[in-house]
Amino acid sequence: MKKMINSIFKILILNLFYFLFSVSVFSQEISFLFMGDIMGHGPQIRSAWQEETKKYDYEEVFSPLEDIISSADFAIANLEVTLAGGPYTGYPQFSSPDELAVACKNSGMDVLVTGNNHSCDRKNKGIIRTVNVLDSLNILHTGTFKDLGERESKNLLILSKDGINVGVLNYTYGTNGNKFSSPAYVNLLDSALIKKDIKKAKKEDLDKLIVYVHWGYEYRDFPNLYQKNFNRFFQDLGVDIVIGSHPHVIQPMEYGKKNNQEFLTIFSLGNFVSNQREERKDGGAMIRLSFKKSYNNILISRKEYIPVWVHKFMEKKKYHYQILPCARPIYNEEYFSNIEDLQKMKTFLDNTRSHLNTNNLGIKEGLPYGLIGFKPITILQSQVPELRKLDFKQIKTKRRRKKRK
Numbered sequence: 586m587k588k589m590i591n592s593i594f595k596i597l598i599l600n601l602f603y604f605l606f607s608v609s610v611f612s613q614e615i616s617f618l619f620m621g622d623i624m625g626h627g628p629q630i631r632s633a634w635q636e637e638t639k640k641y642d643y644e645e646v647f648s649p650l651e652d653i654i655s656s657a658d659f660a661i662a663n664l665e666v667t668l669a670g671g672p673y674t675g676y677p678q679f680s681s682p683d684e685l686a687v688a689c690k691n692s693g694m695d696v697l698v699t700g701n702n703h704s705c706d707r708k709n710k711g712i713i714r715t716v717n718v719l720d721s722l723n724i725l726h727t728g729t730f731k732d733l734g735e736r737e738s739k740n741l742l743i744l745s746k747d748g749i750n751v752g753v754l755n756y757t758y759g760t761n762g763n764k765f766s767s768p769a770y771v772n773l774l775d776s777a778l779i780k781k782d783i784k785k786a787k788k789e790d791l792d793k794l795i796v797y798v799h800w801g802y803e804y805r806d807f808p809n810l811y812q813k814n815f816n817r818f819f820q821d822l823g824v825d826i827v828i829g830s831h832p833h834v835i836q837p838m839e840y841g842k843k844n845n846q847e848f849l850t851i852f853s854l855g856n857f858v859s860n861q862r863e864e865r866k867d868g869g870a871m872i873r874l875s876f877k878k879s880y881n882n883i884l885i886s887r888k889e890y891i892p893v894w895v896h897k898f899m900e901k902k903k904y905h906y907q908i909l910p911c912a913r914p915i916y917n918e919e920y921f922s923n924i925e926d927l928q929k930m931k932t933f934l935d936n937t938r939s940h941l942n943t944n945n946l947g948i949k950e951g952l953p954y955g956l957i958g959f960k961p962i963t964i965l966q967s968q969v970p971e972l973r974k975l976d977f978k979q980i981k982t983k984r985r986r987k988k989r990k
């Protein structure tokens with residue numbers, strides 16, 4: 586009898602271990618949020634200056650997105666300015682206050698890629714100081730390096746969670762004719778260099794490989810041949826995800842499968858924040874992406890775009906910038922001090938939807954809330970029409986706005 590109880594007990598214990606093991610295997614998931622270009626035009630720098638404290642402060646720019654950004658395991662954006670110290674300058678050679686990176690960190694961003702056409706705006710000093718500032722804030726980065734030693738060890742950024750390892754590489758088509766020189770280094774979109782880097786990356790225990798790439802013609806709604814060719818090149822080399830930026834407008838997104846291998850390309854995410862106010866340039870898209878691992882298989886478990894629009898408004902005699910997730914249903918005429926702003930955001934959202942819903946392959950819009958890692962939420966047109974239903978002629982402009990923190 587005692588023996589029988591013992592063996593039943595053993596079986597129960599074994600089953601319990603098997604159950605716990607299965608649960609841990611099946612719950613392996615990693616989530617990402619990709620954002621476009623963080624620009625730093627002159628008016629943005631002036632807007633961040635706080636007369637009372639005599640300091641720069643960018644916190645309000647990202648505050649409406651904090652919950653979305655911080656809900657991803659890894660939130661990544663392209664930092665398209667140098668943090669080269671003063672004097673702070675906007676276009677054409679950017680150097681923003683360090684507080685811009687502080688606000689990125691506080692909003693929940695984990696990684697800033699730094700390889701873009703503005704990497705060398707303040708020459709080597711700018712490249713080196715930018716990397717030092719990011720290091721001091723514990724912001725992960727790749728794309729530009731203080732020296733070759735740093736490139737050797739940090740070029741492939743490995744992001745890990747739940748036993749899933751994802752590699753990130755970053756390259757730019759050029760640096761506006763401003764050259765870097767030893768010891769600093771900027772990753773250029775050079776096929777021989779990339780081949781070497783990817784060969785080396787493949788020796789690591791990676792589950793997926795992402796390349797963040799700065800490319801394309803500015804203000805074009807579709808990728809050019811250069812982007813398409815490089816995209817195919819990445820695909821042939823076994824890169825899983827390509828995240829593009831630089832055109833300042835959104836370009837289509839493509840998801841496909843070849844020989845059972847998933848491949849996702851975002852040709853351009855557009856602006857994440859900038860002072861560009863013209864149609865199509867006044868916003869961009871964020872991408873939510875998750876991978877799920879079970880046994881030896883790792884697949885994309887979530888992929889969706891979320892349109893974001895930059896709200897620039899005047900308050901207390903100065904301009905403010907805030908990045909708004911467009912499809913949040915809380916906006917109404919009272920949210921904006923100027924009703925034209927609501928119309929502009931609506932136009933941006935309509936343009937983005939009609940462009941992407943026509944030209945995307947296999948990637949749809951997602952709601953700007955709901956935590957990453959939970960089951961996918963697909964957008965229902967009936968959930969967003971608050972903006973569409975508004976009759977702008979009947980709405981009187983109200984000069985008050987809901988209080989923001």
Ligand SMILES: [Zn+2]
Pocket residue numbers: 665701702703799830831832
């Ligand atoms: Zn650029």
